Amino acid sequence: MAISSRALGCAALFAVSATAVAQEWTSLGPGGGSISSLLVDPALPGRVYATGYGVSVSADAGRTWAAASTGLDATARTAIRGLVADPDQPGRLYLVDYDGRMMRSDNHAQSWTATGFRFGTGAEPFGLVRFAMADVPGTTGTLLVAASNGYLYKTADGGSTFSVLSYLTSADRPAEVLMFDPADARIVLAGIGYGATGPFEGATLLRSADAGLHWNTVAGVPAIGSASDIGFVPGGPALALVNGHLHVSSDRGQNWTATDVAGTRLAIAPDSPYEAIAMHATGCERSANFLSGSQSCAAGLPADATYARFTDLVIASDGVGAYRALATGSVVGVRAMTSATATWSASNTGLSNRRVRGLALVPGSAGRMFAGRWPKDAAEDTPLFSTNDSGLHWRADLAGRADYVRSVAIDPTTAAAPASLHVFAAGLGTRTAPLQPYGIGIFRSLDGGANWSVLDQGLPPPGAAESFNQARTLKLDPRSCAAPPAVGACRQGPLNTVFVLGGGLGWRVIRSTQRGDNWVSGDNGLPRDLDTGITREAIFPIDIEFDAGNGDILLSTISVLDSGVGAPATLDSGVFRSVDGGVHWQHRSHGLPLMNGSTQTTRDVYAIAAHPRRSGVFWASTVQPGQAARIYKTLDGGANWFASGPVLDACDVRDLQVDMSAPDVILAAGIGVGFASACVYRSEDGGDNWTPVVGNAPVAEIYDVRWDEHGQSRLILTTEKGVWQLNAPSDKIFVERFGD
Numbered sequence: 001m002a003i004s005s006r007a008l009g010c011a012a013l014f015a016v017s018a019t020a021v022a023q024e025w026t027s028l029g030p031g032g033g034s035i036s037s038l039l040v041d042p043a044l045p046g047r048v049y050a051t052g053y054g055v056s057v058s059a060d061a062g063r064t065w066a067a068a069s070t071g072l073d074a075t076a077r078t079a080i081r082g083l084v085a086d087p088d089q090p091g092r093l094y095l096v097d098y099d100g101r102m103m104r105s106d107n108h109a110q111s112w113t114a115t116g117f118r119f120g121t122g123a124e125p126f127g128l129v130r131f132a133m134a135d136v137p138g139t140t141g142t143l144l145v146a147a148s149n150g151y152l153y154k155t156a157d158g159g160s161t162f163s164v165l166s167y168l169t170s171a172d173r174p175a176e177v178l179m180f181d182p183a184d185a186r187i188v189l190a191g192i193g194y195g196a197t198g199p200f201e202g203a204t205l206l207r208s209a210d211a212g213l214h215w216n217t218v219a220g221v222p223a224i225g226s227a228s229d230i231g232f233v234p235g236g237p238a239l240a241l242v243n244g245h246l247h248v249s250s251d252r253g254q255n256w257t258a259t260d261v262a263g264t265r266l267a268i269a270p271d272s273p274y275e276a277i278a279m280h281a282t283g284c285e286r287s288a289n290f291l292s293g294s295q296s297c298a299a300g301l302p303a304d305a306t307y308a309r310f311t312d313l314v315i316a317s318d319g320v321g322a323y324r325a326l327a328t329g330s331v332v333g334v335r336a337m338t339s340a341t342a343t344w345s346a347s348n349t350g351l352s353n354r355r356v357r358g359l360a361l362v363p364g365s366a367g368r369m370f371a372g373r374w375p376k377d378a379a380e381d382t383p384l385f386s387t388n389d390s391g392l393h394w395r396a397d398l399a400g401r402a403d404y405v406r407s408v409a410i411d412p413t414t415a416a417a418p419a420s421l422h423v424f425a426a427g428l429g430t431r432t433a434p435l436q437p438y439g440i441g442i443f444r445s446l447d448g449g450a451n452w453s454v455l456d457q458g459l460p461p462p463g464a465a466e467s468f469n470q471a472r473t474l475k476l477d478p479r480s481c482a483a484p485p486a487v488g489a490c491r492q493g494p495l496n497t498v499f500v501l502g503g504g505l506g507w508r509v510i511r512s513t514q515r516g517d518n519w520v521s522g523d524n525g526l527p528r529d530l531d532t533g534i535t536r537e538a539i540f541p542i543d544i545e546f547d548a549g550n551g552d553i554l555l556s557t558i559s560v561l562d563s564g565v566g567a568p569a570t571l572d573s574g575v576f577r578s579v580d581g582g583v584h585w586q587h588r589s590h591g592l593p594l595m596n597g598s599t600q601t602t603r604d605v606y607a608i609a610a611h612p613r614r615s616g617v618f619w620a621s622t623v624q625p626g627q628a629a630r631i632y633k634t635l636d637g638g639a640n641w642f643a644s645g646p647v648l649d650a651c652d653v654r655d656l657q658v659d660m661s662a663p664d665v666i667l668a669a670g671i672g673v674g675f676a677s678a679c680v681y682r683s684e685d686g687g688d689n690w691t692p693v694v695g696n697a698p699v700a701e702i703y704d705v706r707w708d709e710h711g712q713s714r715l716i717l718t719t720e721k722g723v724w725q726l727n728a729p730s731d732k733i734f735v736e737r738f739g740d
Helices: 005-008 074-079 732-740
Strands: 024-029 037-040 046-054 054-060 082-085 091-097 101-105 113-118 131-135 142-146 151-154 165-169 175-181 184-192 205-208 225-232 238-242 245-249 259-264 265-267 276-279 284-287 310-317 323-329 334-338 354-361 368-371 384-387 395-398 402-410 425-430 442-445 466-477 497-504 508-510 535-546 551-562 575-578 605-610 617-624 629-635 651-658 666-673 680-683 701-705 713-720 722-725
Touching: 024 384, 037 082, 037 323, 054 713, 082 131, 091 131, 131 184, 142 175, 151 425, 175 225, 184 238, 225 265, 238 265, 238 276, 259 284, 265 310, 276 310, 354 425, 354 701, 354 713, 354 722, 368 425, 384 402, 402 466, 425 497, 466 535, 497 535, 535 605, 551 605, 605 666, 617 651, 617 666, 629 651, 629 666, 651 680, 666 701, 680 701
Parallel strands: 131 175, 354 402, 605 651, 651 701
Antiparallel strands: 024 722, 037 046, 046 054, 082 091, 091 101, 101 113, 131 142, 142 151, 151 165, 175 184, 184 205, 225 238, 238 245, 245 259, 265 276, 276 284, 310 323, 323 334, 354 368, 368 384, 368 402, 384 395, 402 425, 425 442, 425 466, 466 497, 497 508, 535 551, 551 575, 605 617, 617 629, 651 666, 666 680, 701 713, 713 722
């Protein structure tokens, strides 16, 4: 058997048994993304928790971060709705996840378990979206939860059961924050969101003197608006941000005095002197007594507040008499400012909450890769990232030119000269003006990503009756060089044929034989949208692969059905084949599972992969009832398909990859179903059997998986929490070649 260059390069390092390499996940960035809240551990004031897509923890006042989401698989997909600590029981934390489950940790977030209570079920009111939570001082296992339905709930058994304590406000005016007076557990303040209805009409700040059972309005704050944050200075006044300005109370929250200090977030230093910080998107003031004056701490904040926002602010202890203030943002992740420097800068090492998809590793260049950003959290977010050092540093590309990028491809025949590497990126362009159509989002760089050009020649203009938009997948035909070999991919290029798949009418598949310099429609043979006035159907291309032997092309699709009468789907879908380079397509889905009640619409096929040397051999992933996946295989170019291995439970496969040097080894990676974490399966016998590569992944969704050519067991993956590296056991085929 021939030995690949990849195998030779790794043989000495991995000549061990398959079980000797531990499974290990490492976040590679890019840092930042959407972080919803921060919390300083009251027992360990240098330890900080961040919530976004799951929970991350820092043991060094926010300088470095690590995932802390074990047991929170379901919450990894979206921001957590609440987080609070119990100062009277060190190590105990509570949060409410996206599904309304009350979760608890008793070990400083090393692991999480469900308490058994879930908001929004049974007799509890529905419509719960946001939660404000506060631990009751001087107790263990007792806390209050103000839900967005207007009710205030209480638990005295660590979150196992809750009862309604009071009706705080109306459902359209959720409480933004709850804060107990640390010196008097009977006093609690509630900051109310914007609105003009409810039991206290337009009240912005409410006060309870009996631990939340009854509530009263306070004096000195605006009657209409909202309160965004509250704090108590130890031995000093209470502070509240109402309608974007700081208010101060010297009588534990009964009467308030407005100041000129602006802010939407507030934090108080944990050590004396108890300096407080009030900040908003572009401003920051700090003081030990705001009534006597303040100092600016805005250095390093963005100058333009058009899109920037901060969602939380905390101050962590950073040694004797020193602190680090940490602020969350929609894109920056976490910014930090020390008490000594008063200048803000990004602090995201190990913290990534950017959803990225579209992964391309540069052949022959260890650590060099490109990753797309999809979707973006704010207008200033970066649509494309690249790194030359395995994620230690990331470069931002296409800012202001693309709304997002979700597919990246590299011409491997140009990889020998990094300065002339051909890189393609596809997604969605930007708008030229509000309410105008988005521009074409297909780009090419001929110099390794230093410069980019838009590839829109030949495409209908945005907004035309027939158009192409929202590119999903871009791939290069690996045999489209001037002189392709008899079998397999070109080694000398460049590659000339590019396919892009996306939405649109009449232009869902576009093709260029001039490296993107001119495009033509490749929709010939694909079913057109069907609209009867009652039922609407459409087919969308998702993935495309190329036969290594005869040049045939297979295209996978998903179907969308909107039927007001429950009629079954009728359009041909699943897999299509082209024998003329993508000019025409024929339906080739015999044997693939069908939609319920349909005779020709197959279940969605999200990924397809081709054997690198054997003509006619392909694998395709299908979504089964209950959102499990099953892999199907064809030996005759798609004319007939058969199930390849068992159903992959709790896994929605979104990517299939074949080991180019050992084609019987296949990876299937995707999205965890229900409360499951993301899934990675491997077959070592051409798809007959599949084995989970890893369990309890720190992510819930995997979009792309690639082998790193510089390490047999190292996988690179794009997820809803950035790019990750997974060290998994070597496959048996590799071990049998070079093992003991």
